[in-house]
Amino acid sequence: MLSDRLNAFDLTIVGGYLVGIVALGCWAGLRQRRGAAGEGYFLAGRSLTWPVIGMALFATNISTVHLVSLAQEGYANGLAYGNFEWMAAFTLIVLALFFAPFYLRARVATLPDFLERRYSRACRDWLSLMSIVAAIFVHIGFSIYAGAVVIEGLFGIGKVTSIIAVALLTGLYTIVGGLMAVVITETVQTVILLTGALILTASAWFMLGGWSNLSAAVDPVQLTLLRSADDPSGLPWYSVFLGYPIIGIWYWCTDQTIVQRVLGAKDEHHARLGALFAGFIKILPVFIFVLPGLLCAALINTGALSDAPESSEHVYAFMISTLLPAGLRGLMAAALLAALMSTVSAALNSAATLFTHDLYKRFRPSADDQRLILVGRLVTFAGMLLAVAWSPFLGRYPTVFQGINAAICYIAPPITVVFVFGVFWRGASARGALATLITGSACGLLVFLLDWFKATTGWNVPFMMAGFYLAVLCAGVMTVVSLLWPDAPRPERDALVWSSPLAAFRGETGRGLADYRVISVALFAIMIALYIVFA
Secondary structure, three states: OHHHHOOHHHHHHHHHHHHHHHHHHHHHHHHHHHHOOOHHHHHHHHOEOHHHHHHHHHHHHOOHHHHHHHHHHHHHHOOHHHHHHHHHHHHHHHHHHHHHHHHHHHOOOOHHHHHHHHOOHHHHHHHHHHHHHHHHHHHHHHHHHHHHHHHHHHHOOOHHHHHHHHHHHHHHHHHHHHHHHHHHHHHHHHHHHHHHHHHHHHHHHHHHOOHHHHHHHOOHHHHOOOEOOOOOOOOEHHHHHHHHHHHHHHHHHHOHHHHHHHHOEOOHHHHHHHHHHHHHHOOOHHHHHHHHHHHHHHHHHOOOOOOOOOOHHHHHHHHHHHHOOOOHHHHHHHHHHHHHHHHHHHHHHHHHHHHHHHHHHHHOOOOOHHHHHHHHHHHHHHHHHHHHHHHHHHHHOOOHHHHHHHHHHHHHHHHHHHHHHHHHOOOOOHHHHHHHHHHHHHHHHHHHHHHHOHHHHOOOOOHHHHHHHHHHHHHHHHHHHHHHOOOOOOHHHHOOOOOOHHHHHOOOOOOHHHOHHHHHHHHHHHHHHHHHHHO
8 A cells, every 4th residue: 555655755745735725715815806806816807827727627638547547547548548638739729719709708607608699598508507507516526536546556545534635625616716816726736746747757667678678568459549449448549549539628728717817818819828828738637647557558468567556556656656755745744635626626616606607696696796706606516425435326327537537528519519509500509509408318218227237237338439429419419400490680790600711710819829729630630640759
């Protein structure tokens, strides 16, 4: 057990981190209090710049699920699950080019608010409920469970105790500080997370002796990302290209938990550059989260490590205890806690924002900002309680990473279709959008139940392909209902639809390297080159 190898110095680093990050979060939120009426609490006063947005997007996305489960997948399947990291760069380009401009121009506080302006109030209400469900049961629930597994391995603390402790610490500074506390702590946590992961990867890399020794020690197919249909990873190349855009657009372009960082941007230019900056950072996880698991397998295969982890889920903790000296073990423990707390705090804040702005304010339109903040804090507390109650049931999935992506595949399709059609097709109508949201959500729930009870139902459709099939169904519903019941022309709605995809490249763009068009092309070219190298 790793806790047997953590000395007093390691534990001091971990304890100092916990005290420091909670204090920083509370200080950042209280410092913002002068402008913390509504926007200051929920959107950081719309003052975020592109470096903070980019790092906050990355920190919100990366959680203990990624550190532990991507290493687990690397150990068992090589680089295949790195697709979830590199494909994200393409959808961040989509966010920067096509979605962020409309969000900022409409000055919405939530994405359901945007959906009301494009379609109807009913669509807004439905998306609000679905987004709150996703924040609590997907983002927070899976992250807390993964964190509990890691903390149990690190310190020998039981899962239930770990879940409650993390909930209390993260909920404290999120309730006090709002979005400003979240993004400030996320910025610090990103630095800690990347530093610790880079140190661990470098230690394994130099111990093995470089790429040539890695290639000789593992099956060559494990060094590739695109696999055949019979590959044991269960992630064939066509499911990546068909299924990932569905969940990727939902996650990076339409999910309140992620996009709230963009909504807090000081202007459209910073929103776009922040999303693209996050796209560049997303290149790293394949090398610092997935590759360490494969390096661990190679070290064991070559005999450089005499022991092996008890199971694949313990790979990351095994590497920390085996490869790192005292002090750095404490730093990595702090990095794991950083990843967990950043995702949980972000999801809590977004759920509170959704509830107050999209539901509570509808029935209490006269509520002042202080009342909204109070309600937001109460929702944050309630959301954490629900996530704590749900998280222990998630151990039934083969890996937590596969579990969270399966859940997203059943939630994302109707939302992705409604947003994409809404931004690119003027003919997409309010009735079509509502029919798509209701039908797609009902079918998604049915597929989830079929999958959850697959021992009885015999369901065996891969989750990525299930998401694609659901999206095709939703697109058909959206098209048919919109053509049968079109909306009357409305200038405000039409202003939220691109006249053509090329229109996103016109207007004020910045100069030189600050031109988002240049940066978008550069990021796209780099990602294509990486896929060619690792295909």
